[in-house]
Amino acid sequence: xxxxxxxxxxxxxxxxxxxxxxxxxxxxxxxxxxxxxxxxxxxxxxxxxxxxxxxxxxxxxxxxxxxxxxxxxxxxxxxxxxxxxxxxxxxxxxxxxxxxxxxxxxxxxxxxxxxxxxxxxxxxxxxxxxxxxxxxxxxxxxxxxxxxxxxxxxxxxxxxxxxxxxxxxxxxxxxxxxxxxxxxxxxxxxxxxxxxxxxxxxxxxxxxxxxxxxxxxxxxxxxxxxxxxxx
Amino acid sequence: xxxxxxxxxxxxxxxxxxxxxxxxxxxxxxxxxxxxxxxxxxxxxxxxxxxxxxxxxxxxxxxxxxxxxxxxxxxxxxxxxxxxxxxxxxxxxxxxxxxxxxxxxxxxxxxxxxxxxxxxxxxxxxxxxxxxxxxxxxxxxxxxxxxxxxxxxxxxxxxxxxxxxxxxxxxxxxxxxxxxxxxxxxxxxxxxxxxxxxxxxxxxxxxxxxxxxxxxxxxxxxxxxxxxxxxxxxxxxxxxxxxxxxxxxxxxxxxxxxxxxxxxxxxxxxxxxxxxxxxxxxxxxxxxxxxxxxxxxxxxxxxxxxxxxxxxxxxxxxxxxxxxxxxxxxxxxxxxxxxxxxxxxxxxxxxxxxxxxxxxxxxxxxxxxxxxxxxxxxxxxxxxxxxxxxxxxx
Numbered sequence: 001x002x003x004x005x006x007x008x009x010x011x012x013x014x015x016x017x018x019x020x021x022x023x024x025x026x027x028x029x030x031x032x033x034x035x036x037x038x039x040x041x042x043x044x045x046x047x048x049x050x051x052x053x054x055x056x057x058x059x060x061x062x063x064x065x066x067x068x069x070x071x072x073x074x075x076x077x078x079x080x081x082x083x084x085x086x087x088x089x090x091x092x093x094x095x096x097x098x099x100x101x102x103x104x105x106x107x108x109x110x111x112x113x114x115x116x117x118x119x120x121x122x123x124x125x126x127x128x129x130x131x132x133x134x135x136x137x138x139x140x141x142x143x144x145x146x147x148x149x150x151x152x153x154x155x156x157x158x159x160x161x162x163x164x165x166x167x168x169x170x171x172x173x174x175x176x177x178x179x180x181x182x183x184x185x186x187x188x189x190x191x192x193x194x195x196x197x198x199x200x201x202x203x204x205x206x207x208x209x210x211x212x213x214x215x216x217x218x219x220x221x222x223x224x225x226x227x228x229x230x231x
Numbered sequence: 232x233x234x235x236x237x238x239x240x241x242x243x244x245x246x247x248x249x250x251x252x253x254x255x256x257x258x259x260x261x262x263x264x265x266x267x268x269x270x271x272x273x274x275x276x277x278x279x280x281x282x283x284x285x286x287x288x289x290x291x292x293x294x295x296x297x298x299x300x301x302x303x304x305x306x307x308x309x310x311x312x313x314x315x316x317x318x319x320x321x322x323x324x325x326x327x328x329x330x331x332x333x334x335x336x337x338x339x340x341x342x343x344x345x346x347x348x349x350x351x352x353x354x355x356x357x358x359x360x361x362x363x364x365x366x367x368x369x370x371x372x373x374x375x376x377x378x379x380x381x382x383x384x385x386x387x388x389x390x391x392x393x394x395x396x397x398x399x400x401x402x403x404x405x406x407x408x409x410x411x412x413x414x415x416x417x418x419x420x421x422x423x424x425x426x427x428x429x430x431x432x433x434x435x436x437x438x439x440x441x442x443x444x445x446x447x448x449x450x451x452x453x454x455x456x457x458x459x460x461x462x463x464x465x466x467x468x469x470x471x472x473x474x475x476x477x478x479x480x481x482x483x484x485x486x487x488x489x490x491x492x493x494x495x496x497x498x499x500x501x502x503x504x505x506x507x508x509x510x511x512x513x514x515x516x517x518x519x520x521x522x523x524x525x526x527x528x529x530x531x532x533x534x535x536x537x538x539x540x541x542x543x544x545x546x547x548x549x550x551x552x553x554x555x556x557x558x559x560x561x562x563x564x565x566x567x568x569x570x571x572x573x574x575x576x577x578x579x580x581x582x583x584x585x586x587x588x589x590x591x592x593x594x595x596x597x598x599x600x601x602x603x604x605x606x607x608x609x610x611x612x613x614x615x616x617x618x619x620x621x622x623x624x625x
Contacts, residue, residue: 049619052538054538054618054619054622055617055618055619074543075542075543078537078540078541078542078543079540079542081537081538081539081540081618082539082540083540087538087539089622093531093534093535093538093622094535095532095535095536097243097244097247106536106539107539107540109232109233109236110232110536110539110540110541110542110545111540112232112233154539158540
C-alpha cells in the first residue's frame with residue numbers, strides 16, 4: 001500500500017545541511033501494524049510527515065495505493081490527507097472551541113458531506129472509540145486518554161486507508177496508554193492499516209513489525225508474532 | 232466545503248470573541264454612521280431648499296431691465312408679448328414704498344402695482360376678499376390688497392375688508408387680504424400692498440415697466456418662452472454701452488437657481504461623504520489588524536484543519552467571511568443608527584431628514600468592499616501556511 005523508494009529530505013539548520021531522511025526505502029502492505037522506532041533526530045517525524053502528505057520529499061518516489069505522490073499539487077495532497085490518511089498526534093490536536101462530535105465531523109465537512117450523513121458517521125466513530133456518552137463535551141472537559149480517543153475517532157471517520165499515529169501515548173499516563181494501544185489493536189484486527197511512530201521500545205513492541213531508524217536510514221526491519229517473538 | 236459551513240465557522244469565531252469583534256466593528260460602525268449622517272443632513276437640507284425654490288415657480292421667467300438709458304416698455308407692449316411663442320402670461324409690476332396710515336397707526340409698506348395675472352404667475356394667494364381685477368386697472372381705482380402684517384399694524388386684526396387707509400397721498404379701500412406666509416418662505420408678502428398697476432404707474436410716476444415676470448406655457452416650453460423674451464427685450468432695451476457684455480437686461484429662471492443650488496449641494500454631499508469615508512478606511516485597517524492577530528493566534532487551528540484535509544480555498548473563505556461579516560454587520564449597525572439619529576434630528580431641526588436607498592446601498596456596498604479588501608491579505612496569509620509549520624507552532 002505504501003511504497004517509498006530512495007526518499008531523501010534535507011533541511012538547512014543554522015547554515016548546516018541535515019539529512020533528515022537519507023535515501024530511505026520501505027514497503028508497507030495493507031492490514032499491517034508497523035512501528036517506526038528511533039531516537040529523536042532519527043528522522044522518524046520527517047518520515048511521518050512525508051508519509052502523511054504533510055510534507056513532500058526532496059528526492060525519491062512515494063507510491064500511496066499505487067499513486068505517485070511526488071508530483072501531486074498541494075490541492076491533491078489536501079484531498080489525500082482528507083480521504084486516505086487518518087492522523088493521531090501526540091498533542092491530540094483537537095479544536096478547543098468545538099465539541100468532541102464536531103471535532104470528529106471536521107474531516108467530513110471538508111469533504112462537503114451533508115449534515116445528516118455526517119452526524120451519523122461521526123456518532124458511529126465516537127461509539128467505536130467508546131465515547132458515545134461524551135459527544136457534546138469540549139476537549140478541556142475530557143481526560144487526556146479520552147481526548148486521544150476523540151482524535152482516533154476523527155482519524156477513523158473518513159474510513160482512511162492508513163492510520164498514522166505519531167507518539168499517540170506520549171502525553172498519557174500508563175493506564176490511558178494501554179487503552180489507546182488496545183484501541184489501535186482493535187482497529188488493526190478490524191482490518192485497518194496502522195503506522196505507529198515512537199521512540200519508546202515498549203510501545204513499539206505492540207506492533208507486528210518494527211522498523212528501526214538511525215540517521216534517516218532503516219537499520220533493522222523485523223516481524224514478530226502475537227507473543228512478541230521474532231517471526 | 233459548503234459555503235454554509237464556512238459561514239457557520241466564521242460566526243462561531245466572531246461570537247467566541249465578542250468584545251474583540253465588537254471593538255473591531257466599531258471602526259466600521261462609526262465610519263458608516265458619519266457617512267450616512269453627513270450625507271443625510273446635506274440631502275435633507277438641500278431637498279427642503281429646492282422644494283421652496285420650486286414652489287416659487289419652475290416655469291417662471293423673471294425679467295429685470297437694468298440699462299441706465301431710457302427704455303419704454305409699456306403695458307400694451309407686454310399685453311402683446313403674451314401672444315408670442317411659449318409665453319402664457321406676463322405679470323408686470325411697478326414697485327415703490329411708502330408708509331400706510333389709518334386710525335392713527337402706520338406701517339411701512341412695499342407697494343407693488345400689478346395686474347390680475349400676478350395671481351397665476353407669482354402664485355399669490357388671497358385669504359379673504361379678492362385680488363386686483365382687470366376692471367380695477369381700466370378704471371385706475373384706488374383699491375388695495377394688503378398683507379397680514381399691514382392689516383394688523385393698521386387695524387389690529389385681519390378682518391379689514393371695506394376699511395380704508397392713506398398711502399401716496401390717497402385713500403385706498405381694502406378689497407382683499409393675503410394669506411399669511413410667516414417667516415418660513417424666502418420672500419414674505421406679509422408687508423406688501425398690491426394696487427392696480429395703472430394706479431401705481433401714475434402715483435409713482437413710472438411710465439415704463441422695469442421688471443416683469445413671465446409664465447411659460449409649460450416647463451417644456453421654457454426655452455421657446457425665453458427666446459421670445461430675449462427677442463422682445465433686444466428690440467426694446469438699448470445696452471448701456473455698445474461694446475459691453477451687459478445687454479441692459481437679465482432674464483432669470485428659478486430652474487437656473489435650482490440647478491446651480493443642486494450642483495453646489497451635490498458637491499457638498501460628495502465632499503463630506505468623502506471625508507467621512509476616510510474613517511471607514513481606518514475602520515478597514517482595524518479589521519485587517521485584528522484579522523492578522525487572529526491568524527497568528529489560530530495558526531495551530533489552521534494546521535489542524537489542513538491536516539484533516541482543508542484546502543487552501545477553505546481556509547481562505549473561512550477567514551474572508553469572518554472579515555466581511557464583521558464589516559457588513561458594522562455597516563448595518565452604523566446605517567440603522569444613522570437612520571435613527573436622522574429621524575430624531577428631523578424633529579429637532581424641522582427638516583425632512585431620511586436615509587435614501589442609494590446612500591444605504593452605497594454604505595453597505597462600501598463596508599462589504601472594505602471587508603473584502605482588508606480581509607483578503609490576512610485570509611491569504613492563513614491559507615498559505617504550510618500544514619507542518621502550522622502544526623508545529625506553539
